[in-house]
Structure formats: C-alpha cells, structure tokens
Amino acid sequence: MLKAFTDLSTPLVADACLRCAVPLRAAPPGIGAVVSGQRIAGRALPVRHYGSVDVFLEAFHRAAPGDVLVIDNGGRSDEACVGDLAVLEAVAAGLAGLVVWGLHRDTPELVEIGLPVFSYGSYPPGPVRLDEREPDALSTARFGPHLVSGDDVVFGDDDGVLFVAAGHAERVLATAHEIWQTEREQASRIRAGRTLRAQTAFDDYLARRATDPSYTFRQHLRRVGGAIEE
Numbered sequence: 001m002l003k004a005f006t007d008l009s010t011p012l013v014a015d016a017c018l019r020c021a022v023p024l025r026a027a028p029p030g031i032g033a034v035v036s037g038q039r040i041a042g043r044a045l046p047v048r049h050y051g052s053v054d055v056f057l058e059a060f061h062r063a064a065p066g067d068v069l070v071i072d073n074g075g076r077s078d079e080a081c082v083g084d085l086a087v088l089e090a091v092a093a094g095l096a097g098l099v100v101w102g103l104h105r106d107t108p109e110l111v112e113i114g115l116p117v118f119s120y121g122s123y124p125p126g127p128v129r130l131d132e133r134e135p136d137a138l139s140t141a142r143f144g145p146h147l148v149s150g151d152d153v154v155f156g157d158d159d160g161v162l163f164v165a166a167g168h169a170e171r172v173l174a175t176a177h178e179i180w181q182t183e184r185e186q187a188s189r190i191r192a193g194r195t196l197r198a199q200t201a202f203d204d205y206l207a208r209r210a211t212d213p214s215y216t217f218r219q220h221l222r223r224v225g226g227a228i229e230e
Helices: 010-019 054-061 084-092 107-113 166-191 202-211 217-224
Strands: 040-048 068-072 080-082 097-101 117-119 140-143 146-149 152-157 160-165
Touching: 010 152, 010 160, 010 166, 040 054, 040 097, 040 146, 054 068, 054 084, 068 140, 068 152, 080 097, 084 097, 084 107, 097 140, 097 152, 146 152, 152 166, 160 166, 202 217
Parallel strands: 040 068, 040 140, 068 097, 097 117
Antiparallel strands: 040 152, 140 146, 152 160
C-alpha cells in the first residue's frame, strides 16, 4: 500500500475521494508526524486506550505486517498514551506505523526508532487512570468524528491523515494518480508561461457563468479536463 502511495499525497487522495464519490474521512487538523517528512499507508489496526499499554500488546497479536495502529485516546490533551516501548513493540510486530488521536511522549527515542508516528503533539506525563474497557476496544477506534475499523486503509503525510474504506482504496489511488499526472502537466505549463487561467479557459467559464449563474467552476473543469478543486 505504501508503494502505491509513493508518488501521491493526502491532498491528491482527498481529491480522488471526491471524484469517486467515496466518503472523505480526514483526521482533525493538527496531526503530524513526529519526524517531519515521514509517510504512512496501510490497513488500519484499531485500538481504544483506557490507561494501560496492555490493550496495545493485545492488538499486536492481531496485527499483520504493514498494518497501521490507529489509537483512540479521545483526543485527550492531559496525557500521552504512547511512548518508546509501545513503538518498539510495534516495530517487532511488523507494523508500518501509528496514528494517535491524542499525544505521544519519548520524542527523542521515537526519532531514533524511526517508525512513523503521527500524533497531536508531545507531552511528558503518561496516563494515571484505568478506565473500564469497552467490548469493541479492538474492533473500532474513534478518530475525531470518524469511526475507523480494520476495513479501512490509513494514509498520512505532512498534510495530515486520511481514512479510506479498503474496498475503495484501489480505485481512489488510481484516480489520485490520474489527478497527479494532470496537475504535474498543468504545473509544467505554468512554469513555461501558459497560465492556469489560459489552461482552464477561464474567460470562457466567466462568459458561461454570466449567462448561466448555476454553471460552476467544477462543471467547467470536468468539461475542459482540468484537475484542480477535485
């Protein structure tokens, strides 16, 4: 999955979801990789955190190589729920990385380990609570407004994290690659002196919109073969 994502980005995948009419589920703004520039792609391995690392260890028993641990810590800002030992164990389990709806700690150690970890920041204290575990602790994870399961694929880069249903992933990635090709060609033409306005026949769009106010730029782009906005 990471190989298929190599030349792409989360903005391209997001645009492809819209193009394919696939639900767009993005992690809330602010998430980032502990090491800038790292990327992640793989099947979601969901887990809910209740204050103890044992739920992570149990999740690793179910892991397949290349999975991405999706940790639901409720977006808490009063504790870090993952650190170096959990991440080292994720490496041993063959995971492709972690995404955390919450905070991490042991930043220097995570940098040294090198496994991609996406979270909402660092914080020294770990959990001091031990909450009651829910029955679906290992089957689904909440991530902002979204519910993530093992039927989802995770994509992450410097722009953020997306969750896409695995059944749609191949089509979404193929469409994202088409958009990438179109946008690269458009960028080359701009550098060569042909503006985006000229490439998208923007004067024609303005003229048609003047006579038909319902005519949208997205409709126009579909007609002329542009890729921006979707």
